[in-house]
Amino acid sequence: MKVRRRTEDEEMDYLNTVCNEQFVSERCLTADTERHSGERLYSCNQCGKCIPSKRSLRLHMNTHTKQYKCTECGKCFRDSYALERHRRSCHSGRKQFECSVCSRRFVESSHLVRHSVIHSREKPYKCCSCDKMFTRGEHLKRHMNVHSGDRPFKCQLCDKAFSRSGHLNDHMRVHTGEKPFKCHLCDKAFSRSGDLNHHIVRIHKVLVSEAACK
Numbered sequence: 001m002k003v004r005r006r007t008e009d010e011e012m013d014y015l016n017t018v019c020n021e022q023f024v025s026e027r028c029l030t031a032d033t034e035r036h037s038g039e040r041l042y043s044c045n046q047c048g049k050c051i052p053s054k055r056s057l058r059l060h061m062n063t064h065t066k067q068y069k070c071t072e073c074g075k076c077f078r079d080s081y082a083l084e085r086h087r088r089s090c091h092s093g094r095k096q097f098e099c100s101v102c103s104r105r106f107v108e109s110s111h112l113v114r115h116s117v118i119h120s121r122e123k124p125y126k127c128c129s130c131d132k133m134f135t136r137g138e139h140l141k142r143h144m145n146v147h148s149g150d151r152p153f154k155c156q157l158c159d160k161a162f163s164r165s166g167h168l169n170d171h172m173r174v175h176t177g178e179k180p181f182k183c184h185l186c187d188k189a190f191s192r193s194g195d196l197n198h199h200i201v202r203i204h205k206v207l208v209s210e211a212a213c214k
Contacts, residue, residue: 043156048172050153050165 042051046064051057059078062068068083069076072091077083088094088107095105097112101119106112123133125140129147134140142164145151151161153168157175162168170192173179179189181196185204190196200206 047176047178048155048157049169 042054042057043049044051044057044060044064046061049060051060062078063076066076068078068080070083070086070091072087075086077086085108092107095107097106097109098104099106099112099115099119101116104115106115117135123135125134125137127133127140127143127147129144132143134143145163151163153163153165154161155168155171155175157172160171162171173191177191179191181190181193183189183196183199183204185200185206188199188203190199
């Protein structure tokens, strides 16, 4: 199933309440909802990353073929839309959507909507087991594994299992040696974003929030 993104004259009438992304059709919304389902049924045979559907796996494989590679920084993407989105976000310097509270600017309106929750402090998603509240539904779903003890994300190369798909993806880099998180202040690279953030603060004496705005 091909996900069709909007053109200039199309309205974005379908909102995914999990990620606040908007889409031009119900079919596109359904495809994106699948991405947030939490299930990871397919595994990439090159990097071990867990993927929720066959279609997503096919698209993910494009990151290894380097079909959609950024000529500015060398990063590879799953399709032309993701590549163009990256170019606008990281290399164009155009951020037309501005937060009315803190003046931080964003490339896409959906990013501004997601950011605005920081200021409103709304947490509409409540855990029925411990009353903890969350700004996004996917965060609540992820939190529920704390109570259930479930570790559904299993490594296919060793016997480790994780409660979050992101933790499994981080772990897989132990096996692959991949270091996708590169420091923009030096030539160091890291397997986890947290290690990169720690490096920026400890070595370059820059707050991560300041580095993200540069």
